[in-house]
Amino acid sequence: MEIMQVMGRLVCTQRVEGLGHMHLRILRNNKGKQLVAVDPVGAREGNWVFTASGSAARFACPEPSTQTDLTIGGIIDFWTPDG
């Protein structure tokens, strides 16, 4: 799992059926790269979260059939990134 920060939400009306009605979030990883993740938790902008990737991302969804490769697993209580 990796630690990332929530940058905002993403609205995507036209989507494949496999994504269902899952919320999408824009995340930034430690290298500053922007990624999109499915959010079953309800994270807000500025939250630090940890994410499951690959096939684990599908099992982190309520429906394992969800077609994702990045899912937020939880919100970190206290996190101060150094640098």
Next chain:
Amino acid sequence: MLICKVVKPLVSTNRIPGFEHRHLQVVLDGSSKKVAVDAVGCKPDDWVICVGSSAAREAAGSKSYPSDLTIVGIIDHWDPDSPVPMPEERK
């Protein structure tokens, strides 16, 4: 499998039910911080081996556990400054 150093436990109260109440640890893989599910019970500064991919899911408890990195062992003796010597080439 990766050789990582344990930094500290990671506290996440608000998490998806799939992760249950398992301990999470912040680990250092080289210089990048990652989060791993702790299946053995390690302490900060321990050197550990972590598995990824589908082995991480089964090592953490079940085939459907949503982990992509799981700590599966604590290394007894590890000196990061002296890498494992390469076997000498045969002449």
